[in-house]
Amino acid sequence: MASSLKVLGPLLALLFPLCGLLVHSQNISWREFVKRHHPSTNWEFSKYKCSDLMRERGVSKDKNHIFVYTVWHKIEHICIRNGRGHYRNVYIWAPYPFKTLKCYRENSKNNYKDYKSYSYIEFHCGMNGFVDGIEDMQLLEDISN
Numbered sequence: 001m002a003s004s005l006k007v008l009g010p011l012l013a014l015l016f017p018l019c020g021l022l023v024h025s026q027n028i029s030w031r032e033f034v035k036r037h038h039p040s041t042n043w044e045f046s047k048y049k050c051s052d053l054m055r056e057r058g059v060s061k062d063k064n065h066i067f068v069y070t071v072w073h074k075i076e077h078i079c080i081r082n083g084r085g086h087y088r089n090v091y092i093w094a095p096y097p098f099k100t101l102k103c104y105r106e107n108s109k110n111n112y113k114d115y116k117s118y119s120y121i122e123f124h125c126g127m128n129g130f131v132d133g134i135e136d137m138q139l140l141e142d143i144s145n
Helices: 002-025 028-037 050-057 072-079
Strands: 064-069 090-093 098-105 112-125 131-142
Touching (some): 028 131, 050 064, 072 112, 072 131
Antiparallel strands (some): 090 112, 098 112, 112 131
């Protein structure tokens, strides 16, 4: 019995970090954030239009909305503390700018005005240690058409 505990102890210690990955993959707030704010990088940034994205993502009820164009892992790593775990329930300014698409509703219909820029973004890290919202933005450079 004691020998099996000696074998199982280190094995369980190695598997414990994987449990965090499983929880993260099922995290609704992270998945919802990605669905609402992260367009695919398979298309060129210049091809995206607010009216299409708002309708496609089902966020057309919002008067204004922000999309962040980057590979998803750059957003995911915002809440990681130099390999020592995750920031929880705090606001973090990203150390680098992102391409952003801000959508402003033009009128009572679902028509939106596009505003593209490079901006620094302040993200909110949720209680689970992953990005779940955008708090603020600081314009670096306008790249609108």
